[in-house]
Amino acid sequence: MFAKHEHAHCIEDAVKSAERICEERNLRFTDLRRRVLELVWQNHGAAKAYDLLDQLGDEYSAKPPTVYRALDFLQENGLVHKINSLNAYVGCQHPLEHRDCFFLICSDCQEVAECCAGDVASSIRELVAAHHFAPRRTTVEIEGQCQQCQQCQGLD
Amino acid sequence: MFAKHEHAHCIEDAVKSAERICEERNLRFTDLRRRVLELVWQNHGAAKAYDLLDQLGDEYSAKPPTVYRALDFLQENGLVHKINSLNAYVGCQHPLEHRDCFFLICSDCQEVAECCAGDVASSIRELVAAHHFAPRRTTVEIEGQCQQCQQCQGLD
DNA sequence: TGTGATATGTAATATTATAACAATAACATT
DNA sequence: AATGTTATTGTTATAATATTACATATCACA
Ligand SMILES: [Zn+2]
Ligand SMILES: [Zn+2]
Ligand SMILES: [Zn+2]
Ligand SMILES: [Zn+2]
Numbered sequence: 001m002f003a004k005h006e007h008a009h010c011i012e013d014a015v016k017s018a019e020r021i022c023e024e025r026n027l028r029f030t031d032l033r034r035r036v037l038e039l040v041w042q043n044h045g046a047a048k049a050y051d052l053l054d055q056l057g058d059e060y061s062a063k064p065p066t067v068y069r070a071l072d073f074l075q076e077n078g079l080v081h082k083i084n085s086l087n088a089y090v091g092c093q094h095p096l097e098h099r100d101c102f103f104l105i106c107s108d109c110q111e112v113a114e115c116c117a118g119d120v121a122s123s124i125r126e127l128v129a130a131h132h133f134a135p136r137r138t139t140v141e142i143e144g145q146c147q148q149c150q151q152c153q154g155l156d
Numbered sequence: 157m158f159a160k161h162e163h164a165h166c167i168e169d170a171v172k173s174a175e176r177i178c179e180e181r182n183l184r185f186t187d188l189r190r191r192v193l194e195l196v197w198q199n200h201g202a203a204k205a206y207d208l209l210d211q212l213g214d215e216y217s218a219k220p221p222t223v224y225r226a227l228d229f230l231q232e233n234g235l236v237h238k239i240n241s242l243n244a245y246v247g248c249q250h251p252l253e254h255r256d257c258f259f260l261i262c263s264d265c266q267e268v269a270e271c272c273a274g275d276v277a278s279s280i281r282e283l284v285a286a287h288h289f290a291p292r293r294t295t296v297e298i299e300g301q302c303q304q305c306q307q308c309q310g311l312d
Numbered sequence: 313t314g315t316g317a318t319a320t321g322t323a324a325t326a327t328t329a330t331a332a333c334a335a336t337a338a339c340a341t342t
Numbered sequence: 343a344a345t346g347t348t349a350t351t352g353t354t355a356t357a358a359t360a361t362t363a364c365a366t367a368t369c370a371c372a
Binding site: 313314315316317318319320321322323324325326327328329330331332333334335336337338339340341342 | 343344345346347348349350351352353354355356357358359360361362363364365366367368369370371372
Binding site for chain 2: 141145
């Protein structure tokens with residue numbers, strides 16, 4: 001794992017933060033959307049849509065569109081990111097101050113760290129400008145092994 | 157389009173290059189693999205697996221595994237890249253000298269430019285090192301509008 | 313030519329995601 | 343409160359993407 005911690009706090013914080021954001025933006029943070037966001041965070045690593053669907057269980061009459069629509073809403077509002085190289089979804093770690101963020105994805109423990117890096121962002125901006133390209137969405141996904149998993153290597 | 161040109165040359169060159177590479181590495185560049193590589197290039201933009209499957213037509217007894225296996229081979233040997241944000245495949249534009257490459261994906265014309273940028277690569281290396289992360293695969297996909305398509309805007 | 317490894321054929325199925333339309337709930341206006 | 347309007351959710355079906363498992367064919371090479 002990237003870091004051990006009391007994960008319940010992450011979930012709570014994420015939900016509170018989402019509440020605030022939706023309130024400010026006059027969006028409906030419905031029970032379903034809240035529940036899906038909680039589940040995304042509960043998974044800790046990246047969560048697959050159909051796992052979320054299972055986890056919703058009988059609480060909601062959940063069919064695929066149910067969960068995909070909630071994920072769409074959460075993505076549109078920057079509360080969740082899709083990790084394209086995994087077809088999976090992670091909670092955004094700082095939805096309020098979001099910009100220039102990249103993902104470090106551990107193939108061993110499946111955790112995803114979201115990190116900001118101005119240098120990377122500015123070199124990408126230069127690259128894009130050099131090609132006279134107008135960027136709309138930038139995906140930077142780095143798969144590999146996190147520090148913890150490197151240390152555990154061979155110990156188990 | 158990123159650039160107009162006689163596309164037949166791209167295909168020929170890519171195939172010749174692939175032949176050389178497979179020869180050097182003692183790999184079997186079978187008819188099927190060659191054909192799939194040609195088709196990937198023929199599409200010019202990123203090609204979807206099931207489109208390739210259709211395009212293979214009756215030449216080969218093509219079922220999904222046929223095309224996915226060929227694509228796996230081509231990817232493993234750096235002849236083709238998968239664009240995760242599109243679930244599609246593009247021919248590698250410089251399979252021999254491959255490193256630090258990123259993709260500019262035009263949402264209008266669907267073309268994909270592969271470009272190298274040492275600055276981006278080195279800032280990503282720093283980011284990764286700062287997190288004590290051991291990268292195995294890095295994906296940089298920038299979706300937006302290419303220069304040509306910006307100029308055509310509103311003209312049609 | 314025989315033998316093992318690699319590649320391809322084939323059928324079935326798994327996984328991921330969307331379309332289309334109906335029903336309901338929330339909101340706004342009278 | 344009754345009404346019209348929009349946003350959300352339910353439901354069924356299906357599309358799009360990808361893999362498993364096993365059979366057969368081809369190749370490399372002894
Ligand atoms: Zn984020
Ligand atoms: Zn890890
Ligand atoms: Zn390449
Ligand atoms: Zn374009």
